[in-house]
Every structure is written in C-alpha cells, then in structure tokens.
Amino acid sequence: MEIRAIIIDDEPLARNVILQYANKISFLSILKSFEDPVQALEFLNKEEIDLIFLDINMPVLSGISFLKTLKNPPLVAFTTAYTEYALESYELNALDYLKKPFSFERFLKTIHKASDSLQSKNTATAIQYNYEPAKGAEFTYIKANKKTYKVNFKDILFIEGLGDYIKVHLEKQHIVTNLTMKKIQEILPSNDFYRIHKSFIISVNKIEVIEGNLVQIKDIKLPIGNSYRQDFFAIINKELP
Numbered sequence: 001m002e003i004r005a006i007i008i009d010d011e012p013l014a015r016n017v018i019l020q021y022a023n024k025i026s027f028l029s030i031l032k033s034f035e036d037p038v039q040a041l042e043f044l045n046k047e048e049i050d051l052i053f054l055d056i057n058m059p060v061l062s063g064i065s066f067l068k069t070l071k072n073p074p075l076v077a078f079t080t081a082y083t084e085y086a087l088e089s090y091e092l093n094a095l096d097y098l099k100k101p102f103s104f105e106r107f108l109k110t111i112h113k114a115s116d117s118l119q120s121k122n123t124a125t126a127i128q129y130n131y132e133p134a135k136g137a138e139f140t141y142i143k144a145n146k147k148t149y150k151v152n153f154k155d156i157l158f159i160e161g162l163g164d165y166i167k168v169h170l171e172k173q174h175i176v177t178n179l180t181m182k183k184i185q186e187i188l189p190s191n192d193f194y195r196i197h198k199s200f201i202i203s204v205n206k207i208e209v210i211e212g213n214l215v216q217i218k219d220i221k222l223p224i225g226n227s228y229r230q231d232f233f234a235i236i237n238k239e240l241p
Contacts (some may be wrong), residue, residue, distance in 0.1 A: 002027050002028075003114055003118065004031055005028060005029065005049065005051040006033065006034065006043065006051075007030060007032075008036075008063065014055065014079065015035070021104050031049070036060050051095070054067065055080060056080040067094075076092075077094065078096070080100060095110065096113055139153060140187050142177050144176055149175055151168060153188065155171045156169070156203050158222065159201040161199040166178075181199075196224045198227075200223070202217060206218075210236070213229070
C-alpha cells in the first residue's frame with residue numbers, strides 16, 4: 001500500500017535527508033515539505049495524509065504544540081536532535097521518535113511500523129463498511145475521517161484510485177476513503193459509471209469532451225487505458241444516434 005506523507009522541519013538539511021531516504025522506498029510518497037507547521041495546516045485540511053515527519057524544535061510553533069492542535073492527526077514520526085521529548089511524544093501516541101542523525105535502516109523501521117499500523121486501520125475500516133445501497137438507489141454512504149458522508153451519485157464526477165484508497169471527486173469537494181476500485185464499482189450504478197483506466201471510474205453524465213485517448217470532465221482530462229478503450233467506445237457508440 002502507498003503511504004502518503006509530508007515533512008515539517010525548519011532545517012533544509014534534515015528535510016533533504018528524509019527526501020533522499022524516501023526516494024529509496026517505492027511505496028512511500030512525500031507529497032510536500034514545509035519549514036513551518038503553520039504553512040502545513042491548509043494542506044492538511046485539504047489532503048488525506050497518512051504520516052507526518054515532524055520536527056520538534058521549531059521557532060514559530062513546536063512540533064509537539066502543533067500536534068496538539070490537530071483534531072484527527074495522521075500518524076506522526078517525530079524527528080529531533082534531542083532526547084528529552086521522547087516520553088511526551090509517546091504520551092501523544094506518536095508512531096515513532098527518530099533522533100537525528102538517523103540512518104536509513106532506522107528510517108525504514110519507522111516506515112514498516114507505519115505500514116503495519118495503516119494496514120490494521122484499513123482492515124478494521126473495511127470490516128465496518130457494510131452498507132449496500134438498494135437497487136435503484138440514488139446515493140450511498142462513504143466513511144472517511146471518522147465521519148460518514150451521504151454521497152449522491154449525481155454529484156460524482158469521477159473516482160480516482162490511490163492504491164488502497166480511492167478519492168471520490170464531487171462537484172464541490174472530494175472524499176478519500178479506503179474502499180477499493182473494485183468495491184466502489186460494485187456500489188455505483190453500472191449504467192452511469194464506467195471504468196476507463198485502472199485508476200479512474202467516470203460518470204458518463206459528466207463527460208464534456210472525448211478527444212483521442214482523453215476524457216474531459218470539468219477542466220480535468222483523464223486518460224483512457226488501452227485495456228478499457230474498446231469496451232468504453234463500444235458503450236459510447238451505442239448512445240450515438
């Protein structure tokens with residue numbers, strides 16, 4: 001499974017070390033790097049993050065104080081040159097405490113801990129998801145961020161696969177949850193939603209333009225995968241007069 005992470009550290013060298021280590025791990029994606037925790041707040045409010053590499057001693061706001069402000073924090077691995085904060089970090093349920101300078105082997109151990117934790121969480125959430133919309137229903141329920149969202153099918157633009165997660169792109173927002181592409185395809189009305197790529201399921205009602213191997217929905221162009229192309233165009237051609 002992919003681990004989506006960010007770095008918050010005021011030291012450029014420390015951020016670069018984590019980036020270099022992360023580049024060696026295929027399933028770890030560093031989405032963004034911040035030198036100030038306050039800068040990261042807006043990003044965290046918009047994006048679904050699995051893990052934060054968080055420095056403790058920073059001039060504007062300490063890592064520990066920052067973590068205390070988050071209502072539903074992702075996994076956190078503290079990265080610091082000091083040992084005196086270790087106890088407090090574990091009281092905050094931190095995933096790990098990396099004392100600088102740390103080796104790649106020590107970093108990899110943290111990533112494995114994160115992977116194990118996320119796998120357990122995903123399994124538990126998948127077991128909890130047991131809502132099946134009735135035949136002909138116009139909506140479903142999707143769990144994300146410890147909330148349950150009612151999602152009207154007519155509001156869905158497209159579904160994007162993100163490894164063990166999916167991102168449901170709606171008219172006014174998006175929701176990230178750990179359903180599989182296969183599962184969401186079983187839930188969606190088959191007459192209105194078609195898979196055009198291993199990573200995309202689209203609402204045919206939202207298509208604006210089809211050009212070559214691209215489908216445009218709003219201002220977003222999505223690729224049509226080679227293995228889906230024939231079936232997709234067969235369906236589209238049936239609708240033509």
